[in-house]
Amino acid sequence: MKQINVALLLYEHALASSLSLPAEMLSAADNFNRSRKGPSTQLTITLAGQSKEAVSHSGGILIQPHCRYQQLDNIDLLILPALWRNPIPVVRRNDEVSQLLRLSYQRKTQICSVGTASCFLAEAGLLDNKPATTHWYFMDAFAHRYPEVKLQRAHLITQADNLYCVGSVNSVADLMIHFIEQFYDRATAREVESHFSPEIRRTYKEHSFVEGEVSSHGDESVIQAQQWLLEHYQQHLDSTQLAAHCGLSVRSFNRRFRAAAGMTPGEYLAKVRVDIAQGLLKDSNLSIAEVAFAVGYQDSSHFSRLFKQLLGQPPSSYRKSVRGKLFSLPEQTP
Structure with missing residues (x-):
């Protein structure tokens, strides 16, 4: 049986929607895949926090973590939820997240930041000389604070090695379709896509910037x-x-x-x-x-x-x- 381990990080002032949407899409994928192929996969979604206490998210939603950051191990996909408004105070108060990200990057864990959560990756030094994106509201401040990052203002998704950045909660749905196809197969990805607003979906390839790719003309x-x-x-x-x-x-x-x-x-x-x-x-x-x-x-x-x-x-x-x-x-x- 193929084991798929996904971790979602909890920290204050994060948008709960940027946690729930990826979790719901991945769970739907696993359920659909198991209905077709039997128990061939086992998806585990873990919520991790700085402590075991419930974390208050934007809108006053309390979410209880399953474990602490340090207890995460063997993770295939690590998701950082978007932050509401100015993310810097939260980033500064959560140095443990930066430590976890550096370790996860070394372990080749796929890491996905949503919206302004890209500041966590930049603060950890993981985006230096790499393409990245963030929420449009914070782009100028991001560019000023992290001049070493190759900010891609025209792209809602970027990829550099095992680091993915998406500019908004809407865009994380497009990236999840990409991961679902990677973890399961194309049929499962298309099925999940059909249930999550197919009329507004754009493929990962259509609006992503992938480090190392060049235009087809070659000049x-x-x-x-x-x-x-x-x-x-x-x-x-x-x-x-x-x-x-x-x-x-x-x-x-x-x-x-x-x-x-x-x-x-x-x-x-x-x-x-x-x-x-x-x-x-x-x-x-x-x-x-x-x-x-x-x-x-x-x-x-x-x-x-x-x-x-x-x-x-x-x-x-x-x-x-x-x-x-x-x-x-x-x-x-x-």
Whole structure:
């Protein structure tokens, strides 16, 4: 029988939803797999805390740990729940978490941080010179506090070795589908996916940044430029400076970029910005003007025109359509 050991860490002010959703999805996977194949797997989910006392989570929810951090052993997947608002005070008070993470990383345990819990990995020094993401609300503060981390602002999921970061609770569902396929099989993953909002799911591959992967065109100078644009999408595009950054003349840079990417640097940047704006329109309550500003546009009217040009509908209509998918009930047939 295949043993699958998953641990969820408990600490104050964490979002209970970022614990319950992964646990429910993994439990559903194990139940479905056992219904098909019999007792071929055994999933164990352990809640670990600094002590054996119940931990108060965001919303006043108390959760009782099964064991202390130090008692964890033989873990296949370690999940760090998201923190509400500023995570730094909680990170500073939980040095034992950093110690556990360093040990788990050495043991090749797969570690997944949700939202601002990526600060635990960064504080432990595990993300130095590695790609990572965090919740959009905390990205600027994260970049300032951890300059050695290669923050991927345009990606909701990153992977570097056995370290995974997801930007939000919604995104952890996409990553769980990836782990379910890894622990069980594709059929089990698809079954679980069908029960957890399939209309809004995106695959792990679709929106993840995996360290070591490169774009399919293979032009390293263009890849370097694309990566710079992904990481600095809020900044004004200066083709002269970007070309120099890649060691090319402006003319050669523009020619090679179009040949490799099939679009100009400006068109690529616009696509990146609109992709990020889609997530903000779906998952946040920012106004259209605030979304425009968040992705690098001072003029919300220009942003709206560009959004409609690329997606066929203005931002306001897009927001209504995706939120309709999230919250509307199916029509009743007589």
